[in-house]
Amino acid sequence: MGVLATAAVKLGETLVKLACEAATGSKAAGEVAGGLTAVLGGHGVGKLDQRRARRQLETVADTVAGRVMTRYGAEFRGLDEESRAVVVEAVAEAFQALPPLTELVLAASCRPERLAARVRQLTGDLLRGRYFGRAETDLYELLLDTACAEVTQICQGLHGLANLAVPEVLRQLSGLAEEVRAAPVRALAAATEAGEARFARTYREFVADELAEADLDCDRLTRTSRRYPLAAAYLARSVHWQGSPVAVTALLSHSRLLLTGPCGAGKTTLLRWLFTGIARRGLAGFEHLVPFYLPLHHYTDRTPRLDDLITALGQDIAAEMPSGWVQRQLREGDSLVLLNGLDEVPSAHRRVVLDWIEKLCAKFSRATVVLASRPDPTLPGWAAGAGFTVAELAPMNPAEAHQFIQRWHAAVLVRLVDPAERAWVVKCERRLLDALAGCHALRVLAANPLTCALMCALHRDRLVRLPDSWVDLLRMITEILVDERDRVRGIVDELPAPREERLRVLADLAYWMSSQDITRAKPAELLDRVAHASGTQLASTDPARLVRGLAERTGLVRLDAEGGLTFPSPVLRDYLVSREVVAGNYVRALARAAHRLDLHQLVLMVAAQLTGDRAAELVATLSREAAENSACSARQLLVNACEYRPGPELSEDALAQLAIEHPAVLVDALAREPLERAVEVARLASAIQHWEALPLLARLARDGGPEVAEALRPDSRWFDPVDLRFFLPGLREDAVADKVPGGGAGD
Known part of the structure; x- marks a missing residue:
């Protein structure tokens, strides 16, 4: 018999012996049923009946020992067998050190939790003398609760045994053995639930701060601009469901929710906010839920497992998790599973992950599952078949963008102590809000939470000065979206082209569509154009694969269900066009078309990228045409804007x-x-x-x-x-x- 099994048997025998002594009022050293044997012998009961009674109590003791082995022999996997055996022995010794159990059980009104509190009070010095670590202490506490439940049940089963006739004694002992063997009954179930509730509290406390920061995933930013407290920065926004704005918490009544939105719409931030609020029990109406968060981009070559719901954030406490705890949380329906970034899973593996999600939902139908992803033409059909409600995060309205900027700067201030730095952040907020009043591009960028936050951060870190350097801001944001964020986040890069090649293809597409006045590129024309723009470095790359990769990862272009391509952000599209105008020396052609005020922003972007003679030539051309066409006096606005007048x-x-x-x-x-x-x-x-x-x-x-x-x-x-x-x-x-x-x- 192993050391753990020996300790478990000792604990079972101790509990039964103490309960027997409490029931009979007779204390006898040695065997488990010593007290009862002495009483029965005093009543002239024969040896055979005494042995029958003893065997019944030994069966009860063995059942208790077996349950200890079953429940705690496989849990706390961070402790070896000897360490667990020491803890089991410590619980047995604590009970042996107690005063008569009858008084304690009666004083506790036969309630295990009250008995456990009294036992802890009386034996606290013994526990402190053991110098247990956290894992050993947690196991001790769980075992103590279980032992109190067991001994209370046995005491109730043996109550009045000394006053019964022999047949009734044997019958009562037999019933007790069956009752204990068939458990866990009510008292033991309560102890089990207490242990699981204790781990749930440990889990909540451990993971509550894991997602409590917003992270812009941009290495060019300072630490306090890149990461800041989510609670201070978060702006509650509605999602669009069936054409109407609703609070996302209202949609949690749907047990299956697919949350979509373009790059930077705030999907990750929303899921982090939900997770943190529920983990901290700070989200009204959802305090009972246990939240799980799984970033799907970690699963590029294998299917997620249920244990990943714990290890994704709680790796250090996974060894303390009761066996089957995750499954029970999912099965009982008091759980919220947040699956983030389906679009970040490599396309070849995405179907496997979707199949896993469907199986998860089918097996644990009472759990609430929220899946977040960028738009994908195939997702609506999958969602309908899998029973998912679809909602979309829409752009921020002007008031929300204004509040977002205020909250971002307030969140950065939370961790700043230096008075000069704090004063600079306050000044940055005022300057940025003023810059929005006079720059269309900034107002458009502010409607997207990611580009709005990047604008705040780059401005605060003095990497751009707004509004003057607004075109530099567009360049930085475009570079960050094209590859920088994915690299920082560790997302698998399926695109074969380096950043400059990707930007060149995107700029060529934007210029081609703009010059042809195309808002949506048809699939065949699109692929021909990409093949033409790819050049020698990408000659061997499948154009369809390249377009799909650019759409899925950059967020600068979007594919519809038929394979057509659009640019969701007109401002970033125009910036890409301006890059191609400058690189391809199309400035004169643009200047001649400047009577079209819809090209106003594009001309300004080109002007900001030109220097020396090329810049002077553009302004001179615009001025000459404005003077020659007095009917279009509004063109002078463009000239003045280029010269900041x-x-x-x-x-x-x-x-x-x-x-x-x-x-x-x-x-x-x-x-x-x-x-x-x-x-x-x-x-x-x-x-x-x-x-x-x-x-x-x-x-x-x-x-x-x-x-x-x-x-x-x-x-x-x-x-x-x-x-x-x-x-x-x-x-x-x-x-x-x-x-x-x-x-x-x-x-």
């Missing part, structure tokens, strides 16, 4: 046309106007029927005086009431215009 005086008709057709152009021009013209700017900005005017209106309301406030009369019909109240909280009801000044669509 205020905009020119425009007629009321030209302003009204700009406000309707190209609001971003007019907003950026008005934002460059000097403070002396604030009243007129406020009047003109109020006429713009577009959300892009809101940051400028907010800046005017903050910095202007009473006259400016009086001139702010936006038409409420063109704005979301929530956005309007957020940006202009002090706006009086009677200050809202009934129609757009200067005419336009509001008439």
Whole structure:
């Protein structure tokens, strides 16, 4: 018999012996049933019946020992057999050191948890003298709970035994043996549940902080800009389900949820927030759930296993996990499984992972499973077949973007102590919000949580100065998306091309589609163009594979179900076009087409990348064409923007046309106007029927005086009431215009 088995037998015999002595009031050294044998012998009971009674009690002791071996012989795998045996012996010795058990059990009202508390109180010095480590202490506590449940049950089964006739004694002992053998009964089940509840608490405490940081996964950032407290930065947002915005927590009533969204939409952040809030029991209505988080990109060459739900974040406590604990949590339905990054699994292995998810859901139908992924043309069909509800994370609205920037800077401040650094962060927030008022590209980037956070971080780390270096910001964000984030996160790179080659292919595609006025590239034309753009370095690469890789990993392009390609971000698309214009020397052709105000941002991006004679030539060409075409006086806005000068005086008709057709152009021009013209700017900005005017209106309301406030009369019909109240909280009801000044669509 091994040392652990010997210790388990000793514990079982000790518990039965003490219970027997408590039931009979007779204490006898040696055998398990010594007390009962003495009582029966005193009543003249024959040796045969005494042996029958003794065997019944020995069976009870053996059953208890067997249960200890079954339950704790395989758990706490970090402890060897001898260490576990020492713990079992320690529990037996603790019971041997107790005063008469009858008094303790009665004082505890036959409740195991009360008895366990009293035993701990009486034997605390013995435990401290053992100098157990954490694992040994946890095992001791679990065994003590189990032992108290066992001995309480046995005492109840033996109650009044000394006053019964021999047949009744044997019958009662037989019933007790069967009851103990058939367990765990109520008391033992309570001890088992207490042990599992204790591990659940340990698990929650251990993993609660594992996902409590937001991480931008960008090596070029400082530590405090890259990682910051999620709780301080998180902005609660709605998801779109069946065409309507709903809180994501409302969708957790659906036991199967597929959460989609483009690159940077906030899927990982949302899952981290859910996990951390539930682990800390801080998410109202979901305190009972046990959360599990599995980053799927770790499983590039094998299928995930159930144990991975623990080891993904709790590797150091996995050895303490009760056998089958994960399965029981999933089976009982008090669990939330968060599976992140299906799109990060290599495409050849993705079907295997989806099959595993389906089997997981089928086997544990009561568990709630949330799967997050970038859009994939095949996913809606799979989700319908697998019973998943589909919801999408939409871009942030203007008010959300503004709040996001405020919360990001507040989160960075949490860990800063140096007064100068704190003052710089406060200044950065103010400067960035002001920059949004006068730069269309920044306003668009702010709608995406990832690009908004990168904008905040790069600006705070002085890597870009906004708004002046906004094109440098676009370059950095594009490079980060193309390959930097995946490399930092350890995601398998399936693309054969280095960064510059990927950027060249993307820029060629963007320029081709823009020059041909194509918003969606058809599959056949797309693949021909990619094959043409790939050059010698990628000549052997399958164009379809390259396009799929760029779509799945960069987020700069998107494929639909038919294989057509689009650029989801117009600003980043235009930046890629501008790279190709500069590299291919298409500047003159662009300047000649600059009468199209939809090319306004593109021209500015090209101008920012030119230096010396090429920059001067572009401005001269634009100025010459503006002078030759006085009817298109708005073109002078573009010339001034290239030279960072205020905009020119425009007629009321030209302003009204700009406000309707190209609001971003007019907003950026008005934002460059000097403070002396604030009243007129406020009047003109109020006429713009577009959300892009809101940051400028907010800046005017903050910095202007009473006259400016009086001139702010936006038409409420063109704005979301929530956005309007957020940006202009002090706006009086009677200050809202009934129609757009200067005419336009509001008439």
